[in-house]
Amino acid sequence: MEVKEKSKKRELIKTIAIIFLAVLLVLTFFSNTIMNRSLPEVATGMVSSGTINAKIRGSGTVSANETYEVILNQTREVRSVCVKVGDTVSQGDLLFVLGDVESQELQDAQNQLQTLNIEYQKQLLNLSKEYATSDLSIKTLQEDLQKAIQQRDANVVTDAEISYAKGDLATAKNELTQIGLMVDELNAMLTDNEEYQEAQAAVTKWTQEVSSAETAVETYEKQLEKLQNGGSVDLDRQIADAKTALEKAKNTWRSEWLAYKSDLGALIEAVRNDGYSVTSINTGTDTPQEISGNNQVYIEAFLTKYVSPTPPTTGGGTGGEEEAEVQTSAAVNSSLSQDELQDYQTAYDALLSAQNDVASKQTAYDRLVDDQDIATGSASEQRRAIQRKLDEAESELRAAQRELRDAEDALEEADGANSALKDQIKLYEAAKREQDARIETLNNQIATLEEK
Amino acid sequence: MRKNYYLGRGLLTLVAVFFAFAFLMPTVLTISNSFMTQSEISANYGTVFSNAAGNTNTYISDTVNLKFIPDKVSLSQYITVLIKSPDYLLKFWNSVILVVPIVLLQVGVASITAYSFTRWRGKLRSFLFFFYVILMLMPYQVTLVPNYLVSDWLGILNTRWAIIFPGMFAPFSVFLLTKFMRRIPASLIEAAKLDGSSEWQIFKDICLPQCRSALYSIAILVFIDYWNMVEQPLVLLQDAEKQPLSVYLSTINANEVGLAFAIATIYMVPCLLLFLHGEDYLVEGIAHQGSVKG
Numbered sequence: 196m197e198v199k200e201k202s203k204k205r206e207l208i209k210t211i212a213i214i215f216l217a218v219l220l221v222l223t224f225f226s227n228t229i230m231n232r233s234l235p236e237v238a239t240g241m242v243s244s245g246t247i248n249a250k251i252r253g254s255g256t257v258s259a260n261e262t263y264e265v266i267l268n269q270t271r272e273v274r275s276v277c278v279k280v281g282d283t284v285s286q287g288d289l290l291f292v293l294g295d296v297e298s299q300e301l302q303d304a305q306n307q308l309q310t311l312n313i314e315y316q317k318q319l320l321n322l323s324k325e326y327a328t329s330d331l332s333i334k335t336l337q338e339d340l341q342k343a344i345q346q347r348d349a350n351v352v353t354d355a356e357i358s359y360a361k362g363d364l365a366t367a368k369n370e371l372t373q374i375g376l377m378v379d380e381l382n383a384m385l386t387d388n389e390e391y392q393e394a395q396a397a398v399t400k401w402t403q404e405v406s407s408a409e410t411a412v413e414t415y416e417k418q419l420e421k422l423q424n425g426g427s428v429d430l431d432r433q434i435a436d437a438k439t440a441l442e443k444a445k446n447t448w449r450s451e452w453l454a455y456k457s458d459l460g461a462l463i464e465a466v467r468n469d470g471y472s473v474t475s476i477n478t479g480t481d482t483p484q485e486i487s488g489n490n491q492v493y494i495e496a497f498l499t500k501y502v503s504p505t506p507p508t509t510g511g512g513t514g515g516e517e518e519a520e521v522q523t524s525a526a527v528n529s530s531l532s533q534d535e536l537q538d539y540q541t542a543y544d545a546l547l548s549a550q551n552d553v554a555s556k557q558t559a560y561d562r563l564v565d566d567q568d569i570a571t572g573s574a575s576e577q578r579r580a581i582q583r584k585l586d587e588a589e590s591e592l593r594a595a596q597r598e599l600r601d602a603e604d605a606l607e608e609a610d611g612a613n614s615a616l617k618d619q620i621k622l623y624e625a626a627k628r629e630q631d632a633r634i635e636t637l638n639n640q641i642a643t644l645e646e647k
Numbered sequence: 648m649r650k651n652y653y654l655g656r657g658l659l660t661l662v663a664v665f666f667a668f669a670f671l672m673p674t675v676l677t678i679s680n681s682f683m684t685q686s687e688i689s690a691n692y693g694t695v696f697s698n699a700a701g702n703t704n705t706y707i708s709d710t711v712n713l714k715f716i717p718d719k720v721s722l723s724q725y726i727t728v729l730i731k732s733p734d735y736l737l738k739f740w741n742s743v744i745l746v747v748p749i750v751l752l753q754v755g756v757a758s759i760t761a762y763s764f765t766r767w768r769g770k771l772r773s774f775l776f777f778f779y780v781i782l783m784l785m786p787y788q789v790t791l792v793p794n795y796l797v798s799d800w801l802g803i804l805n806t807r808w809a810i811i812f813p814g815m816f817a818p819f820s821v822f823l824l825t826k827f828m829r830r831i832p833a834s835l836i837e838a839a840k841l842d843g844s845s846e847w848q849i850f851k852d853i854c855l856p857q858c859r860s861a862l863y864s865i866a867i868l869v870f871i872d873y874w875n876m877v878e879q880p881l882v883l884l885q886d887a888e889k890q891p892l893s894v895y896l897s898t899i900n901a902n903e904v905g906l907a908f909a910i911a912t913i914y915m916v917p918c919l920l921l922f923l924h925g926e927d928y929l930v931e932g933i934a935h936q937g938s939v940k941g
Contacts, residue, residue: 201927204923205924208920208923208924209924211920212917212920212921212924215916215917215920216917219736219739219740219913220740222729222730222733222736223733223736223737223739223740224733226729226730226731226732226733226736227732227733229730230730230731230732233730254902255902256689
């Protein structure tokens with residue numbers, strides 16, 4: 196019955212309406228809950244300080260800020276277009292394919308290529324008995340072929356290529372200057388590496404200590420042996436000898452000092468001006484002043500930097516040549532000439548050797564004087580004393596060796612950094628040379644392009 | 648003759664189909680575009696809104712593409728409307744809270760008024776009825792300012808009563824119902840009166856059941872009218888949280904076109920359901936307008 200149908204339909208619609216309203220009511224209350232459940236979980240963190248970036252977000256349609264018109268200097272036919280309106284493109288994408296305009300030169304070169312090819316084939320077929328001459332003619336023809344191909348390739352040249360080449364040249368020159376700056380910076384870093392110099396000073400000091408401790412141990416062991424084999428230690432003569440040697444060394448030092456002290460003073464000044472933190476030495480007095488270990492390091496660094504090595508004697512032959520290749524070029528000091536630097540070098544060397552000589556002789560003499568008391572007393576007492584001294588010397592030696600190892604480790608570390616720097620410098624210099632070569636080729640390219 | 652007849656019928660059908668398509672197209676567009684992603688919508692309709700906003704930038708396409716079938720069906724717009732935030736749903740409930748009392752109260756008040764118009768035979772009756780008719784013919788904007796002043800004077804300005812009270816006493820339903828109640832034979836009422844029933848009983852037991860179709864049709868029309876009102880809440884309700892969804896839909900901007908489609912689809916549903924429920928009554932009620940008694 197129609198009425199029943201109608202009421203059924205009405206019932207259905209009533210149900211749908213109630214469901215709809217119920218769903219909306221539920222969603223009104225629980226939409227946020229549902230939303231939160233679908234959010235990703237976040238981690239919490241402690242409060243920390245940072246910078247707040249103010250961001251503004253909006254939405255809109257993106258349009259190009261500027262359009263770039265691709266201008267060709269020649270009329271060429273567009274063979275195909277690879278993108279369509281609305282596409283996103285990125286740098287390097289192919290936009291459209293142009294057809295070649297065949298110039299007359301191109302045609303001529305192609306024709307020439309063909310004829311030469313045919314000739315080459317003919318020559319191949321007509322191999323004469325004189326293989327050498329035919330081979331030579333084949334070779335010349337092949338060369339002609341290559342030349343023709345090159346000409347053809349090279350003829351297809353546009354102004355665009357020239358401008359590209361010029362652009363490349365400019366960028367290459369830029370890069371070259373950058374690399375040059377980098378190399379200079381790294382070189383400066385290399386020479387200023389104070390850590391390295393300090394480590395080196397420590398190593399030298401401890402090596403000396405180790406060697407002196409070793410000699411002390413050796414002497415005591417020998418004395419002990421001598422004692423065991425009988426006989427007492429005769430020190431008096433040794434002390435007298437040591438004393439004379441010491442006096443002699445002191446006199447030499449004094450004379451050297453008087454000769455070179457002004458040079459030393461100027462050298463110290465120059466080294467300080469170069470940025471090293473040398474302590475000053477009183478060059479006004481006549482008594483020789485010691486050059487401290489740190490000063491030695493700085494002075495030596497300064498001298499290696501600026502003094503160009505003297506060329507080896509020509510009598511060395513191949514050996515001398517190898518030496519010359521190994522030496523690196525020295526930097527140029529603006530305020531001092533090479534001669535002055537050479538003088539400073541000699542002065543420093545002389546003073547340093549004299550100083551070291553005195554120091555070693557002094558230690559030897561002191562030790563001998565110390566050991567004089569061993570000469571007195573009975574053999575067993577002597578033996579005991581010498582044994583004691585030997586033990587002391589051995590522990591000193593061990594301590595000195597330990598310190599030497601530490602100093603060597605430190606030096607290695609510093610050297611490691613230094614070597615890294617040196618490697619970098621090498622890389623950069625290689626890059627520089629490459630860049631120079633590249634600039635050369637680019638210049639040549641541009642020249643040939645412009646001729647055409 | 649036969650050919651003419653079929654030709655005529657065919658032509659008529661064609662015209663009818665054309666008009667049907669023209670009327671249905673916006674609705675179908677809304678529903679199908681509500682399943683599009685925002686990017687597709689701005690690609691297709693970007694020009695419309697951006698040109699309206701005064702932008703002079705050119706867009707990818709200068710024409711508007713009317714797309715009926717989305718390239719990629721996605722429920723992202725619905726998720727934004729229903730789940731992401733309850734704002735839109737709260738506005739929906741605002742609409743419901745405004746409209747349902749209006750409908751119920753208007754139907755109640757109008758039926759009583761109509762009954763009194765049929766039963767009262769005083770001198771002023773025709774004048775009052777004429778007054779009602781004039782009011783019905785006037786557009787709402789004419790009475791907006793007096794409404795505002797009276798609401799302010801009554802102190803109900805920022806509340807929902809500012810909309811419900813004027814809605815309650817609207818003259819349109821009175822007119823319709825009077826017309827309908829006049830069709831009830833007077834003899835029926837006389838008989839009932841003789842049997843000793845009071846006015847209220849006559850009204851409740853005799854008139855109202857007779858007028859059921861009219862009541863239904865009035866309810867539907869009033870519902871649709873007030874479901875779509877925009878200027879009344881804008882003027883009389885100043886709080887943003889009391890605004891109904893129709894107001895929000897009228898203020899969409901270019902960025903939220905997809906969202907507007909989805910909201911409109913959801914907004915359409917109560918009207919559709921109500922109409923489907925009371926379809927027969929509506930047709931009957933309108934058909935009886937001005938038709939022969941009986």
